[in-house]
Amino acid sequence: MKGHSHIKRLIKNLVSPRKRADNNQENEKWQPFFSDIDKNEDELHKKLGESPDISIRTFIVRMDNGKSIQVLLLSIDGITSTETIRNDVLQSLLEHPPRFAPNRQVEAFQEKISTKRIRIIDNMEQAIYRVLKGKVLLLIDGQTKGLLIDAEEFQQRSIQEPDNERTVRGSNDGFVEITNTNLSFIRERIAHPSLQFETTELGHYSRTGVTIAYIKGIADPALLERVKDRLANIELDSIESSGQIEQLIEDHPYSIFPTIGNTERPDKASTFLMDGRILIFVEGNPVSLVIPYLFIDNVQSIEDYHSRPYYSSFIRILRFFAFIISISLPALYISALNFQKEIIPSDMIVPIIQAREIVPFPLAMEIIMMIIMFEIVREAGVRLPEQIGSALSIVGALILGEVSVSAGLVGAPTIVVVSLSYISAFVITSIADVTALLRILLFTSSSIFGLFGLIVALMGFFAHMISLTSLGVPYMAPFAPTYFRDWLDAVIRFPTRLLKHRKKSIPNQREVKVQTVPNTAGKK
Amino acid sequence: MKKLIMISSLLLLSACWNSIEIDNEALVHGVGLDKSTKDGQLKVSVEIIKPTNENGGTGGQSDAGQHIILETEAETLLRAARKFIRTAKRRLYFGHARVWVVGKELAEDEFVSHLDSIRRDQMLRINSYLFITSNDSRDILDTSTLYENLTSTELVSTLEQVKFSLSIMPIKLYEFFRLIEGPLENAYIPMIKIGKEKDETMTELGGVAVIKKDKMVGELNEIEAIGLGWLIDDVKGGAIPIPLNEKEKLSYEITKAKTNIHPKLQGEELEVTIQVDIEGTLADNSSASLPTKKWFIEIENKINAFVEKNIRETLTKLQKDLKTDITLIGDKTYRSYPKEWRGIYENWDEKIFANADVTIEVNSRLIHKGLLNNNRTDGNRKRPYNNPYRFFTSLFR
Numbered sequence: 001m002k003g004h005s006h007i008k009r010l011i012k013n014l015v016s017p018r019k020r021a022d023n024n025q026e027n028e029k030w031q032p033f034f035s036d037i038d039k040n041e042d043e044l045h046k047k048l049g050e051s052p053d054i055s056i057r058t059f060i061v062r063m064d065n066g067k068s069i070q071v072l073l074l075s076i077d078g079i080t081s082t083e084t085i086r087n088d089v090l091q092s093l094l095e096h097p098p099r100f101a102p103n104r105q106v107e108a109f110q111e112k113i114s115t116k117r118i119r120i121i122d123n124m125e126q127a128i129y130r131v132l133k134g135k136v137l138l139l140i141d142g143q144t145k146g147l148l149i150d151a152e153e154f155q156q157r158s159i160q161e162p163d164n165e166r167t168v169r170g171s172n173d174g175f176v177e178i179t180n181t182n183l184s185f186i187r188e189r190i191a192h193p194s195l196q197f198e199t200t201e202l203g204h205y206s207r208t209g210v211t212i213a214y215i216k217g218i219a220d221p222a223l224l225e226r227v228k229d230r231l232a233n234i235e236l237d238s239i240e241s242s243g244q245i246e247q248l249i250e251d252h253p254y255s256i257f258p259t260i261g262n263t264e265r266p267d268k269a270s271t272f273l274m275d276g277r278i279l280i281f282v283e284g285n286p287v288s289l290v291i292p293y294l295f296i297d298n299v300q301s302i303e304d305y306h307s308r309p310y311y312s313s314f315i316r317i318l319r320f321f322a323f324i325i326s327i328s329l330p331a332l333y334i335s336a337l338n339f340q341k342e343i344i345p346s347d348m349i350v351p352i353i354q355a356r357e358i359v360p361f362p363l364a365m366e367i368i369m370m371i372i373m374f375e376i377v378r379e380a381g382v383r384l385p386e387q388i389g390s391a392l393s394i395v396g397a398l399i400l401g402e403v404s405v406s407a408g409l410v411g412a413p414t415i416v417v418v419s420l421s422y423i424s425a426f427v428i429t430s431i432a433d434v435t436a437l438l439r440i441l442l443f444t445s446s447s448i449f450g451l452f453g454l455i456v457a458l459m460g461f462f463a464h465m466i467s468l469t470s471l472g473v474p475y476m477a478p479f480a481p482t483y484f485r486d487w488l489d490a491v492i493r494f495p496t497r498l499l500k501h502r503k504k505s506i507p508n509q510r511e512v513k514v515q516t517v518p519n520t521a522g523k524k
Numbered sequence: 525m526k527k528l529i530m531i532s533s534l535l536l537l538s539a540c541w542n543s544i545e546i547d548n549e550a551l552v553h554g555v556g557l558d559k560s561t562k563d564g565q566l567k568v569s570v571e572i573i574k575p576t577n578e579n580g581g582t583g584g585q586s587d588a589g590q591h592i593i594l595e596t597e598a599e600t601l602l603r604a605a606r607k608f609i610r611t612a613k614r615r616l617y618f619g620h621a622r623v624w625v626v627g628k629e630l631a632e633d634e635f636v637s638h639l640d641s642i643r644r645d646q647m648l649r650i651n652s653y654l655f656i657t658s659n660d661s662r663d664i665l666d667t668s669t670l671y672e673n674l675t676s677t678e679l680v681s682t683l684e685q686v687k688f689s690l691s692i693m694p695i696k697l698y699e700f701f702r703l704i705e706g707p708l709e710n711a712y713i714p715m716i717k718i719g720k721e722k723d724e725t726m727t728e729l730g731g732v733a734v735i736k737k738d739k740m741v742g743e744l745n746e747i748e749a750i751g752l753g754w755l756i757d758d759v760k761g762g763a764i765p766i767p768l769n770e771k772e773k774l775s776y777e778i779t780k781a782k783t784n785i786h787p788k789l790q791g792e793e794l795e796v797t798i799q800v801d802i803e804g805t806l807a808d809n810s811s812a813s814l815p816t817k818k819w820f821i822e823i824e825n826k827i828n829a830f831v832e833k834n835i836r837e838t839l840t841k842l843q844k845d846l847k848t849d850i851t852l853i854g855d856k857t858y859r860s861y862p863k864e865w866r867g868i869y870e871n872w873d874e875k876i877f878a879n880a881d882v883t884i885e886v887n888s889r890l891i892h893k894g895l896l897n898n899n900r901t902d903g904n905r906k907r908p909y910n911n912p913y914r915f916f917t918s919l920f921r
Contacts, residue, residue: 338543341551342619342649346680349551349620350573350590350673356547357575363545450543 031124037070037141040124044074047128053077061093061109065100070141071109079134081153088115089136089149106145109138117150129207154178162264162286164429167303171267175286179211182281182288185266186213190273194218200231202245206238209283210245213269218276220507226471227278227291242282242289251469256437259470261293261430268302276508292470294477294505296490298430299323304493313492319427320491326424327438330367331446331454333417337363339450355411364447366410370418371440373400378422477505547575550614553591554676556661557638558627560597566630566638568604569595569662571676572612573620590673593666601641618645622652623676624697625661625716628733628740636704636738642697650698653683655716656733656740667718667727679716679727690753690762690778691746692729703850704738707858707869711735712752712850715743736848736873744838751838754800754831755851757783764804766826768811775808776827779891787857789864794880796853800831802888820890828886835884842877849877 034040041056048054055075060068071093075085092114099108106120121127121137122145131137134152159181162174175182183197194216201207210231214224230249239245246260247253263269264286269279272290280289290297299319304312336343337352344352359366377396384392401419404410425435438461446454468475478486483504488494500514554571561567572592594611598604608616624642626635642648657664665675672678683694693714695703703711712732719728732749734742744752753759759781766774780803788795806823842848854872858865868876 337546341546341549341617342647344620346553346620346622347677353546353551353573353575356545359547447543 029125032122033124033127033139033144033146035142035144037072037139040139041072043124044072044128059090062097063100064097067100069105072137072139072141074131074137074139075151076131076134079154080136080151084115084151084153085136089113089138089151105140106143106147109140110147113138113147113149115149115151119148121146121148133207133209156181165263165265165268167265167301167306169306170303171265173266174264175266175269175281175288177284177286179209179281179283182266182286183211183213186270186273186279189266189270190215195273198228202231202234203236203238206240208239210239211281211283213273213279213281213288215273215276218274218502218508218510219278220276220509223292223471223473223507224278227280230471231280239282242280242285242287245280245282246289249471251471255464255468256434257295257465257468257475258431258434259293259468259475261290261297262287263290264288265302271302271305274513275506276502276510277506292473292506294470294473295465295475296478296505298428299491300489300493305496309493309495316491316493322424322427323431323435326421326427326435327442328454328458329417329421329424330371330439331442331457332451333414334363334367334443335446335451335454338447343451352411352413355413358408359411359414360408363414366414367418367443367447370400370410370414371443374418374422375436473505473507478503481505544615548614549617550592550608550612552616552618552621553674554623554625554665554679555618555621556625556627556665557601557630557635558661559630559633562597565597565599566601566604567595567597567627567662568601568608569593569665570608570616571623571665571674572616573674591665591675593662595662601638602645617647619647619649621648621676622680623655623665624652625655625657625664626713627661628656628658631656631713631733631735631740634738635740636735639697643701650701651696653680654695654697654700654713655679655729656713657716659718663718664716664727667725670726675727682729690750690759690764691731693732693749693753693756693758704735706855707865708849708854708872709737710848710850710854710873712744712756713740734842734846734848734850736846741848742841742846744841747834748838748841751834751836752850754781754783754835755798755838755853757785757852759783763807764827764830766823766830768826772811773808774806774811774823776804776823776888776890777807778802778804780804783852785852785856787853787860789857789861789868792868792876794853794857794876796880796882798835798882798884800835800884800886802827802831802886803891804888805892806890824888824890827888831886831888832884835886839882839884843880844878847873847878849873853877853880853882 034043037058041058044056053076055073055077057073058070059073061071062068073085073089092112093109096112098105098112101108110118110120121130124146127137127146127148130148134154136149136151138147138149140146154177156176156178159173159176161172165174173185175185179199186195192215195213196216197211197213199209199211202210212224212227212231227249231245234245234248242262246258246262250259252259263272269288269290273279277293278291280291282289299316301315304316337356356363361369377392377400381389381392381396401415405412405415421439425432425439428435442454442457442461445457449456466474466476466480474481477483478490485501486503486505489499489503493499497514497517501511502508502513550572552570552572556569556571558567558569570593572594574590574592592612594608596604596607596611598607605616605618624639630638643650655664667675669675669678672681683692693712695711695713700711700713703709712734714729715731715733716727716729718725720726730746730749732744732752733740734744750762759778761778764776764778766776768774782801784799784801786797786799788797804827839851842850849872854877858869
């Protein structure tokens with residue numbers, strides 16, 4: 001009866017999901033502005049402290065009836081545009097005196113300020129949080145309401161093609177740290193009102209803007225609800241990266257397989273959106289999350305659709321093959337040499353045993369050593385500055401490859417096997433980390449039990465992969481729930497004019513994606 | 525936690541640890557079996573891959589004799605394998621044994637029972653090749669090689685070229701056992717011997733040993749072996765020489781061959797019709813005669829006669845001298861008359877097969893018309909249809 005309480009809790013959660021969406025508002029306690037501007041200034045100073053980037057200025061504005069009124073302007077240097085404040089706020093207020101309207105003084109000021117967005121706010125606490133995100137607060141003497149003016153200007157790096165998702169034929173832009181810029185990339189590609197963005201703020205302290213992007217009418221509403229619900233239930237102090245959100249909302253947080261994908265490419269992101277997927281952008285992080293993300297997506301590349309189908313299909317098969325090689329080659333090698341010696345091709349056995357004879361270590365240790373050395377070289381190469389990188393590659397190639405063989409520490413076939421396995425992993429970079437782990441696990445299993453161990457471990461991993469879901473969507477679709485129509489674009493990519501339907505593996509509301517194709521010269 | 529302990533204790537319960545480092549084993553590539561001088565004992569010799577070479581094992585430089593030959597005497601094969609540990613200092617691994625050579629003396633003395641552990645033991649590969657030698661089998665394994673490091677490897681690579689030669693009939697262990705356990709219990713095994721090329725000794729394949737029940741009863745020479753090839757429908761290629769007269773000789777290269785055997789059993793009387801259909805090209809034509817329809821028929825008849833004579837010689841030897849049926853005749857009869865077979869198989873070899881009336885029909889065909897013309901083209905060159913410029917020459921005539 002132990003499981004009873006679990007089920008009860010589950011049902012309770014299903015019936016009344018705890019809405020945490022307003023939790024962030026909790027510390028935005030209701031605190032009205034004072035009508036006295038000096039009191040307001042003191043209060044703001046008290047709340048914000050004496051940080052040098054906080055600028056609180058008071059100045060006098062002359063109104064159209066000739067009377068003057070004191071005005072306070074609160075902004076944070078560096079995240080606001082001084083140009084906007086000067087031209088659109090200060091200059092317009094000084095050059096075009098606002099109306100004198102004792103009851104609607106705030107509205108009168110609002111009319112004269114010419115920034116793109118402006119709203120009236122009456123909660124001081126909330127106003128402070130907005131200011132910290134780049135807004136400008138304008139308070140008028142004698143009024144208990146303030147004006148919140150849009151003047152954000154974040155520092156932005158130049159737009160570059162992401163290093164880890166390069167393509168030969170395709171657009172060369174990439175996401176940046178500023179979500180607004182990223183959203184503009186998507187808008188550029190999908191100019192339809194159905195493209196929706198929804199922003200929430202996560203983190204008590206960091207107040208990170210998290211934006212969900214989807215296409216209404218294509219994305220599955222149930223999936224969307226699930227994503228929103230998961231995000232709403234996140235309650236923590238700060239969000240450091242999109243990877244953190246990924247691990248918080250995925251279905252299988254303890255699995256080694258990532259069930260939520262990521263991309264830095266706008267063209268890829270918009271293709272994903274058109275599939276019916278949901279994207280999550282996190283402020284301050286150029287990596288957007290893709291939900292759902294299936295195993296087959298690791299094998300596919302955006303570039304496959306840009307060029308003709310034949311070579312793309314060949315490359316996809318190659319990627320599959322590379323994945324299998326990468327995870328199982330060292331395991332197969334040790335099973336062949338230590339257990340099932342019959343499976344070594346007879347012509348290959350002479351060079352293999354000649355190489356093994358001079359190595360002083362057991363084969364398992366030899367391979368483990370090589371795997372660890374490769375991991376060290378790889379990890380060092382990632383972190384090193386480029387100037388030292390070349391030195392590292394010389395050390396890596398020469399010491400690990402050439403000298404260790406001639407010194408008799410490692411056999412040449414072992415180096416071939418391990419390095420082939422590593423190089424294959426780089427064909428599918430999106431799950432290179434999983435590949436590295438799988439390789440070690442399969443190797444361990446088969447160094448104890450031989451081919452039998454390899455097969456059992458592989459079966460275990462396949463069973464695990466089939467059981468995975470990406471926010472409710474089966475991870476191994478279109479294979480494990482078999483959708484034959486999706487096979488047109490799974491391992492082999494059929495010609496574009498045959499791919500008329502959205503993938504069934506990704507839940508969507510709009511089945512047909514290609515309505516008509518031109519009839520070309522009467523040939524199919 | 526409980527589960528974890530349970531699962532990890534499963535690892536301790538596993539009984540047989542069969543992880544053996546490859547450098548702790550001696551890999552046998554070829555095995556020779558001979559009759560020992562001691563009574564009832566086997567002389568077993570093995571060819572082991574030498575794990576180190578003079579260059580420290582980094583490269584695959586082929587120094588002559590990259591193998592170790594060991595020899596021991598024991599009652600059984602398995603006993604010998606254990607005995608070898610004393611001399612080899614490592615456990616012998618027979619999983620890569622690709623060649624089994626049986627000495628003729630042993631072969632003539634119920635040798636099949638000695639091969640039993642090949643099938644029974646789990647680590648032996650059954651697709652290795654079997655030979656019988658009239659020399660000492662140890663010497664066969666110890667002959668110098670032309671290309672490979674190991675004599676056995678070279679023997680195996682020879683057998684992969686077999687389709688270009690008519691006289692070699694390789695047999696794998698499982699094929700041998702299939703024959704031995706078939707309806708007739710007879711088999712054939714290719715012979716191997718040590719030949720001499722200038723001063724070097726090297727292995728040479730030729731001839732076929734005839735196995736009746738479980739011992740070798742005789743031997744077919746190379747020409748008779750070709751006849752056996754036809755009889756067991758195992759001809760895949762090869763050349764047939766056709767001498768027209770002293771000077772003019774032709775070669776006929778077989779591209780396709782099929783033997784059909786139609787037995788007719790009446791009581792204990794057997795009538796067999798052997799139909800051989802051959803397709804082939806004229807590979808070599810040194811005659812000066814013009815290729816005409818009549819000439820082709822003449823050649824085809826000569827081929828037919830040659831093949832028929834070849835088959836007849838082999839068949840006569842098998843029927844009269846050896847009284848052993850290693851052809852497909854017995855097998856076909858068994859399939860056509862499965863009920864009658866029970867009654868006759870006891871005296872099949874001695875009576876029915878030996879006295880069978882065999883008709884041989886050979887039907888050969890020359891294909892590839894382009895290869896059928898005369899050997900010299902001088903005469904043809906001036907003929908108008910061979911002149912590519914005949915249109916222009918007619919203009920300026």
